Structures are given as structure tokens and as C-alpha cells.
Amino acid sequence: MRMIAAVMHEQGLPTPYVDSQPFRIEEVELDGPGEGEVLVEIRGAGLCHSDLSQVAGLRKRKLPVVGGHEGAGIVREVGRGVTGLKPGDHVVMTAVADCGHCQFCNENRPVLCESVTLARSQGLLSDGERRLSYRGHPLYHYSGISSFAQYAVTVPTSLIKIDQSIPLDVAAMFGCAVVTGAGSVFNSAKVRPGQNVAVFGLGGVGLNTVMAARISGASEIIGIDINESKFSLAKELGCTRTLNARDPNLVEMVKDLTRGGVDFAFEISGSPAAMTSANALTRKGGEIICVGLGATGEMYQYAHAGLVSEEKVFRGSFMGSCVPVRDIPRYMKYYQEGRMPVNRLKSGTMLFEDLNRNLDLLDRGEVVRQVLLPHG
The missing domain is CATH 3.40.50.720 (NAD(P)-binding Rossmann-like Domain)
Structure with a gap:
């Protein structure tokens, strides 16, 4: 399928980002989910200081890459073998996933999962696959998520099903900032x-x-x-x-x-x-x-x-030493009870054309959390 996404072709561009344009808004190709994968329609993606670090080149990434590592959306399609998720489910997307069989996963420390870390350092999904391309050339996944896009393919362990009453622009912040x-x-x-x-x-x-x-x-x-x-x-x-x-x-x-x-x-x-x-x-x-x-x-x-x-x-x-399947539901409950009013952190929402300008606002410390609405 074709979709709109924010693509970073080069790191280390100078500020102001509204001029250097580290993210280019482009039409890209996204393959459907393979076995053990899920297609998510992204309804909110948070802009984080980690994104600033990537833009500045403080930590290198495989380029070109579709940005974004926290988000929330609606499951639209599941690949063969996926259980526990179905089309229509609302989910939080998080950069933490697990292979389920390495030493760290067995110790219930998925943030340290070696196979996931290796795959993501290569710009791939946690299962080692790549589903993005641009004009026939490879595009890479950012932290196995790439939420600065209208849709994303990822693995089920990066997705936590949530109550559909929770606004997805608020839920997006649970994937990184909250955990x-x-x-x-x-x-x-x-x-x-x-x-x-x-x-x-x-x-x-x-x-x-x-x-x-x-x-x-x-x-x-x-x-x-x-x-x-x-x-x-x-x-x-x-x-x-x-x-x-x-x-x-x-x-x-x-x-x-x-x-x-x-x-x-x-x-x-x-x-x-x-x-x-x-x-x-x-x-x-x-x-x-x-x-x-x-x-x-x-x-x-x-x-x-x-x-x-x-x-x-x-x-x-x-990532808060988190176990997403354990922690995100707990934090969601705190939010619903009013004990953790995450919605207060949202400085505003933005469209694709505002992304680079809002990087500057974040860089200057003028905002807390801004949320991209990929579908307007």
C-alpha cells in the first residue's frame, strides 16, 4: 500500500530544523503484514527528545528511515499465526519487544533482549524483516515502530491492547514517555x-x-x-x-x-x-x-x-526497565483513575507539515509532548 510518512535521509542537519528539514514528508510503500506481524493504522505519534537525538546524529541510524518510536492506533490486519489481536483493536505501540527465548527475556527483562536490539540496530523489525520502501529502494524501520506514518507493520509484542475509551492521542504517550x-x-x-x-x-x-x-x-x-x-x-x-x-x-x-x-x-x-x-x-x-x-x-x-x-x-x-504487557495496563489504570493525568503533558497536536517546526520548539524546551496526527 502507499501512504504518507516522515522520512529522515540525513542526520546532523543544523538548526533551525524548519529550514534544514531533517524529516521529508513523502509517499512511501508499505508491504502488508507477514506471518506473525500486524498492520496498524496510526492515530497518534509522540515527538520525543530521543527523536531530537537521532536528528542531531548523536546516535547513528540506518538511513533512510521512517521516524517515530511511540504511538497508538487501530489494528487493521493481522498476519498468519497472530493471536490475541484482531482488526479493530486499539493498541499502544512501544519500542520494547521480546524474542521470548533469550537469557534476558527468560529473566523478564525484555528491554535487554539481544536479538531485538540487533534487528533494530539494522533498521529492521524485531523479526528481522523490512516492510518499507521508497521508489523501489529500501526504507528502514525506526526502533521497530516507525510511527511517523499513516500505517505501520510491526510485531505483536510491540503492541499492547487498550480500552477503546482512551483517546489515542493520549495513549500514544504511553509507548515511551510514560513507560x-x-x-x-x-x-x-x-x-x-x-x-x-x-x-x-x-x-x-x-x-x-x-x-x-x-x-x-x-x-x-x-x-x-x-x-x-x-x-x-x-x-x-x-x-x-x-x-x-x-x-x-x-x-x-x-x-x-x-x-x-x-x-x-x-x-x-x-x-x-x-x-x-x-x-x-x-x-x-x-x-x-x-x-x-x-x-x-x-x-x-x-x-x-x-x-x-x-x-x-x-x-x-x-525504557523504564519496562515489561510492556505488565506495565502499560497498570499505568493506563492510573490514568483512568486520575492518578496519572498523562493528558496534561500534551502540549498540542500537529500534522506532517508541522513536524520539523515542532522539532525546533522541543529543542528550545518550549513544549512538553507534541502528538502527530498522521490522518489529520
């Missing part, structure tokens, strides 16, 4: 009532971290960002304090507020400077939860003697 932010609290840190946390970066992922910390019963939830325009929403969603990341007294203020430092510092941005601050304001025996991805190969520094003598932990949290 990453909330999962870093519930799965990676396992925050307990009365503990203190700091969150560096109050975008879509960071604000989900804030909401999850509130649900977990954290005492102090300190939101930290360079953009103070985000502070009002952050307080409404659960922050007890908000501080400017560039304040020279940041570390001392947090230590005073928490009598020695936070139990958990969640670093969302991937910034080396933020990592330094996160380490400094974490108490002895505390943990720095590393959520943000910097450039491939980028090195971060810390004082090793302090790490040992203070028994701190640096813990990686990729």
Missing part, C-alpha cells in the same frame, strides 16, 4: 513512601517520573530544569519544590531541604553537567537513576573514591 518515566520510579528505583527524590529534566519523561514518585509516596519531589516555564505544571503534577538547574547553590539547597541529600536522583536529560549535579545532591547510600541517553561513546566523570566510600549506585534505566 520510561514511570518505570524508572516503579521498576528501577522502587521508590518507597517517605523517600526523597530529585528529577532532572521536566519534559514528557521527567513529568511522568514526577507523577510516579507521587504515587509511590515520595516525601520531597524536587523538580529541576533550566526552563522555569515548566515549573507550574510540574508542581501541579507532584513536585514539592522546583529549582533552576543553573542555580550555583542548587546542591546546597537540595541537601538542606532533605537533610543530607535525596535517596534517588533521576537524570532524564543525558547531560554530563546534570549528571554531576545529580551525583552531588544524592545522599550517602543513595542512587542516581540514569535515564537520559547522551551521544554514543560520550564519557561521564565521577570521583571513584567517593562512590566507594559513600556506597552510592549509578543505575541505568532503559
Whole structure:
């Protein structure tokens, strides 16, 4: 079938993106689902800081590629052998899938699945197939999803069936922003009532971290960002304090507020400077939860003697250490109960022609989460 999609042919183009146009809106070809695959009509796709990283070339991708790694839509066709999903089902699309038989899948850690990671690094679906093309030439899949398109073929383990009463433009954010932010609290840190946390970066992922910390019963939830325009929403969603990341007294203020430092510092941005601050304001025996991805190969520094003598932990949290089939229904329930108002994170919706301009808005920190509506 032919469809409209946002295609990235080159990484590392300069800002403003409204001028350099890293995503070109083109008509491409999408083959139907093969055995064990599903065709989804995409009704919403979130624009994420990870998309900015890919556009900037901080992490290389097979090109040309159809962008987008979180979304939601409606199942339109299932391939032979697919069970549990049928045409008409509403689904969340997530970049986490599993092969079901490797060591990590057997340990219930699908985010680390080696075969899926290998396939996606090659721009393929998790099953090793490719269903996209452009003028007779190969097009690659982005994180096994490619949600910046009107339709996508993916594998069932990347799809979580949801209640049809949930708006699909809101559901789209659960595929990455919610599972990453909330999962870093519930799965990676396992925050307990009365503990203190700091969150560096109050975008879509960071604000989900804030909401999850509130649900977990954290005492102090300190939101930290360079953009103070985000502070009002952050307080409404659960922050007890908000501080400017560039304040020279940041570390001392947090230590005073928490009598020695936070139990958990969640670093969302991937910034080396933020990592330094996160380490400094974490108490002895505390943990720095590393959520943000910097450039491939980028090195971060810390004082090793302090790490040992203070028994701190640096813990990686990729996609919130999520198990989608377990976690997304739980987070959806929190949303329906009003405990996790994910809809508040939506800064607006956009059409294909707005995509590059909205990359600039995200790059400048002027928005939280924007959602592409591929069908208008």
C-alpha cells in the first residue's frame, strides 16, 4: 500500500530544523503484514527528545528511515499465526519487544533482549524483516515502530491492547514517555513512601517520573530544569519544590531541604553537567537513576573514591526497565483513575507539515509532548 510518512535521509542537519528539514514528508510503500506481524493504522505519534537525538546524529541510524518510536492506533490486519489481536483493536505501540527465548527475556527483562536490539540496530523489525520502501529502494524501520506514518507493520509484542475509551492521542504517550518515566520510579528505583527524590529534566519523561514518585509516596519531589516555564505544571503534577538547574547553590539547597541529600536522583536529560549535579545532591547510600541517553561513546566523570566510600549506585534505566504487557495496563489504570493525568503533558497536536517546526520548539524546551496526527 502507499501512504504518507516522515522520512529522515540525513542526520546532523543544523538548526533551525524548519529550514534544514531533517524529516521529508513523502509517499512511501508499505508491504502488508507477514506471518506473525500486524498492520496498524496510526492515530497518534509522540515527538520525543530521543527523536531530537537521532536528528542531531548523536546516535547513528540506518538511513533512510521512517521516524517515530511511540504511538497508538487501530489494528487493521493481522498476519498468519497472530493471536490475541484482531482488526479493530486499539493498541499502544512501544519500542520494547521480546524474542521470548533469550537469557534476558527468560529473566523478564525484555528491554535487554539481544536479538531485538540487533534487528533494530539494522533498521529492521524485531523479526528481522523490512516492510518499507521508497521508489523501489529500501526504507528502514525506526526502533521497530516507525510511527511517523499513516500505517505501520510491526510485531505483536510491540503492541499492547487498550480500552477503546482512551483517546489515542493520549495513549500514544504511553509507548515511551510514560513507560520510561514511570518505570524508572516503579521498576528501577522502587521508590518507597517517605523517600526523597530529585528529577532532572521536566519534559514528557521527567513529568511522568514526577507523577510516579507521587504515587509511590515520595516525601520531597524536587523538580529541576533550566526552563522555569515548566515549573507550574510540574508542581501541579507532584513536585514539592522546583529549582533552576543553573542555580550555583542548587546542591546546597537540595541537601538542606532533605537533610543530607535525596535517596534517588533521576537524570532524564543525558547531560554530563546534570549528571554531576545529580551525583552531588544524592545522599550517602543513595542512587542516581540514569535515564537520559547522551551521544554514543560520550564519557561521564565521577570521583571513584567517593562512590566507594559513600556506597552510592549509578543505575541505568532503559525504557523504564519496562515489561510492556505488565506495565502499560497498570499505568493506563492510573490514568483512568486520575492518578496519572498523562493528558496534561500534551502540549498540542500537529500534522506532517508541522513536524520539523515542532522539532525546533522541543529543542528550545518550549513544549512538553507534541502528538502527530498522521490522518489529520
